[in-house]
Amino acid sequence: MNPNDSDASRFRSATADRRGERDLDDLLIHVARGDQAAFEALYDRMAGPVYGVIRRVLRDPSQSEEVAQEVLLEVWRTAARFDPAMGGAATWVTTIAHRRAIDRIRSTTAAAEREHKSADVSPPHDEVAEAVEASLDRERVRRCLESLTEIQRESITLAYYGGHSYRQVAELLQVGLGAIKTRIRDGLIRLRDCLGVS
Amino acid sequence: MRFFRQDLHTLAGAYALDALEPGSELTRFNRHLSRCQSCASEVRGFREVATAMAFAATTEPPAEMRDQVLAAVARTRQLPPEIRTHVRPRRTWGAAPWIPWLSGAIATAGIVLAVLFGFAQAHTQNELNQVRAQNQALAAAQARVQTALNQAREHDQALAEILGAPHVTLLSQRTTKGGVAVVVLDAAKRQLVVATSGLPALPAGKVYQLWLIGPVRIVSAGLLPTAQAGVTTPVVATGIVKGDKLGLTVEPAGGSKQPTTVPILALPLPV
Numbered sequence: 001m002n003p004n005d006s007d008a009s010r011f012r013s014a015t016a017d018r019r020g021e022r023d024l025d026d027l028l029i030h031v032a033r034g035d036q037a038a039f040e041a042l043y044d045r046m047a048g049p050v051y052g053v054i055r056r057v058l059r060d061p062s063q064s065e066e067v068a069q070e071v072l073l074e075v076w077r078t079a080a081r082f083d084p085a086m087g088g089a090a091t092w093v094t095t096i097a098h099r100r101a102i103d104r105i106r107s108t109t110a111a112a113e114r115e116h117k118s119a120d121v122s123p124p125h126d127e128v129a130e131a132v133e134a135s136l137d138r139e140r141v142r143r144c145l146e147s148l149t150e151i152q153r154e155s156i157t158l159a160y161y162g163g164h165s166y167r168q169v170a171e172l173l174q175v176g177l178g179a180i181k182t183r184i185r186d187g188l189i190r191l192r193d194c195l196g197v198s
Numbered sequence: 199m200r201f202f203r204q205d206l207h208t209l210a211g212a213y214a215l216d217a218l219e220p221g222s223e224l225t226r227f228n229r230h231l232s233r234c235q236s237c238a239s240e241v242r243g244f245r246e247v248a249t250a251m252a253f254a255a256t257t258e259p260p261a262e263m264r265d266q267v268l269a270a271v272a273r274t275r276q277l278p279p280e281i282r283t284h285v286r287p288r289r290t291w292g293a294a295p296w297i298p299w300l301s302g303a304i305a306t307a308g309i310v311l312a313v314l315f316g317f318a319q320a321h322t323q324n325e326l327n328q329v330r331a332q333n334q335a336l337a338a339a340q341a342r343v344q345t346a347l348n349q350a351r352e353h354d355q356a357l358a359e360i361l362g363a364p365h366v367t368l369l370s371q372r373t374t375k376g377g378v379a380v381v382v383l384d385a386a387k388r389q390l391v392v393a394t395s396g397l398p399a400l401p402a403g404k405v406y407q408l409w410l411i412g413p414v415r416i417v418s419a420g421l422l423p424t425a426q427a428g429v430t431t432p433v434v435a436t437g438i439v440k441g442d443k444l445g446l447t448v449e450p451a452g453g454s455k456q457p458t459t460v461p462i463l464a465l466p467l468p469v
Binding site for chain 2: 032034036039040043047048049050051052053055056061065066068069070072073076077078079080081086087088090091094095097098099100102103104106107137138140141142156159160161164165166167169178180181182184185186187188191192195197
């Protein structure tokens with residue numbers, strides 16, 4: 001961020017608080033009006049989670065970088081379509097990121113490449129995490145995931161971080177489709193309560 | 199029926215984690231979601247959980263990515279906001295009931311959709327004039343597509359027919375080489391319209407060829423026209439059978455009888 005850029009410094013304080021959802025909403029509203037400094041500030045807040053979640057799903061660093069770039073550009077391009085009534089800016093951005101990662105693995109060749117690169121489907125180990133300073137989010141989510149039953153936790157991590165459809169999760173865990181749907185939903189309800197999501 | 203609803207409702211979790219495969223289940227759940235207030239609020243809550251999981255996965259991206267994204271931003275035009283229904287009365291869209299949903303999805307597919315959208319909405323000159331009177335910005339956008347539209351409609355009855363069909367499904371997917379394909383699928387008549395945006399330019403002597411890739415056979419669905427400003431004009435494909443995917447490959451000029459390269463797109467077609 002350019003320190004001489006007054007527009008950018010206007011948003012600097014917003015980064016002080018950890019998530020500051022409302023500030024992110026404001027940033028995105030400015031981005032929608034074509035404010036590039038606001039986009040820079042938004043980038044600095046969201047590039048880590050965007051790249052991180054894509055990387056978790058795709059694993060391959062260069063593919064992940066490519067998809068993350070597309071996502072961030074899509075955020076710029078479509079910012080005017082953001083509707084705060086449908087959820088916060090952080091959710092909007094990370095939802096796009098996760099969906100694009102999924103889109104990427106659902107295209108056949110990428111799927112083949114990915115299987116080639118990593119045949120295992122175990123929850124991702126922390127090669128990535130090591131490189132990043134411990135965050136409160138990480139700790140909170142880890143603690144809440146631990147409060148789930150094993151099957152709830154596995155279903156949710158395989159679906160979200162593993163990028164598997166619930167049918168694939170059912171196959172991997174050798175559990176019926178109906179049971180998996182229920183486990184995912186029950187697990188998410190528990191996580192929601194544990195994380196204090198309203 | 200009651201059981202069925204209940205069953206649909208439990209999909210809220212999988213849906214929020216993007217764990218529903220594209221197809222009829224996802225379409226059904228989306229439809230359900232637009233009518234079920236409690237499901238929508240449950241999905242919102244679950245998405246916040248997913249957001250926390252994304253933040254927990256925070257990873258420092260490669261340093262050069264910032265400059266690249268900011269440079270791309272500096273040369274990329276933003277999409278205008280969606281014009282809400284109060285400035286465009288529903289009756290204007292009577293001929294194409296899928297327009298409200300389409301406009302929601304427009305964000306993902308950008309300019310390609312803008313083209314298809316334009317094709318679909320200007321059904322008659324009269325409607326166009328009404329809209330124009332109501333909203334100048336919209337009218338300007340329509341003016342840009344109008345010429346292309348009139349030409350294509352005259353030449354292509356099939357195209358006008360699909361885009362005006364009462365029940366169509368909108369699908370879009372990125373290709374593995376970048377760019378996006380957008381499909382308007384008329385499942386009842388087993389036909390579709392496809393357009394693409396942002397596919398990489400090909401060297402001389404190569405073309406993009408579309409395929410219907412089924413469980414037992416692969417048939418050509420024709421060649422993609424050369425892109426104009428990154429966008430290919432819509433192509434119609436017919437004779438889709440259950441289990442078909444729309445495929446796209448790079449082939450030698452003139453096309454091939456069967457694909458000779460790995461598809462860069464394989465989009466399931468729910469018919």
